[in-house]
Amino acid sequence: MTYVVTEACIRCKYTDCVTVCPVEAIFTEEEVPEDQLDFIRINAEAAKVWPRITQRKPAPEDADEWTKVKDKRALLEFA
Helix, strand or coil, X not given: CCEEECHHHCCCCCXXXXXXXXXXXXXXXXXXXXXXXXXXXXXXHHCCCCCCCXXXXXXXXXXXXXXXXXXXXXXXXXX
């Protein structure tokens, strides 16, 4: 089953998603909301350069602030 990380995860940086997604930001490919469908392609591109998260790590100090921010696509970085 393919999982798709969507816009809510941008700059959030919680790694709880290794076990369970805390902010309803990760969906199965079949359940991705219509306004987030472009993240299927974005995930495919990001997977080529981003490391796979396999263990939970402490979140950055500002992670809670980023969970409340909407329209974060412009902040997406592939570096």
